[in-house]
Amino acid sequence: MSSQGTRSQQMSKIRQTTLGFGVVQILLGISLTSLSFTAFTFTSSNRIRNACPYWAGFTVLCSGGVGLIAWKNSTVMSVRFCRIIILQIFKI
Numbered sequence: 585m586s587s588q589g590t591r592s593q594q595m596s597k598i599r600q601t602t603l604g605f606g607v608v609q610i611l612l613g614i615s616l617t618s619l620s621f622t623a624f625t626f627t628s629s630n631r632i633r634n635a636c637p638y639w640a641g642f643t644v645l646c647s648g649g650v651g652l653i654a655w656k657n658s659t660v661m662s663v664r665f666c667r668i669i670i671l672q673i674f675k676i
Contacts, residue, residue, distance in 0.1 A: 606651025
């Protein structure tokens with residue numbers, strides 16, 4: 585197998601993984617945001633209203649968007665940028 589074929593397989597695998605992570609993060613962001621706003625809207629308890637982390641859902645949603653941008657523009661710079669954003673958001 586040539587090094588060019590191996591490289592294209594590696595890039596294809598990276599693109600698939602990036603797409604998968606981006607889609608999962610967007611779905612998690614949407615579900616977290618909608619669940620938080622639903623709890624915030626339908627409850628009268630201040631304890632629950634103050635515990636709704638809707639801002640966390642927006643952050644995850646934005647991070648997933650960066651993942652999709654990195655997938656669409658599959659340059660090394662985009663993937664590195666997405667990785668840096670994710671690492672900064674989740675403090676890994």
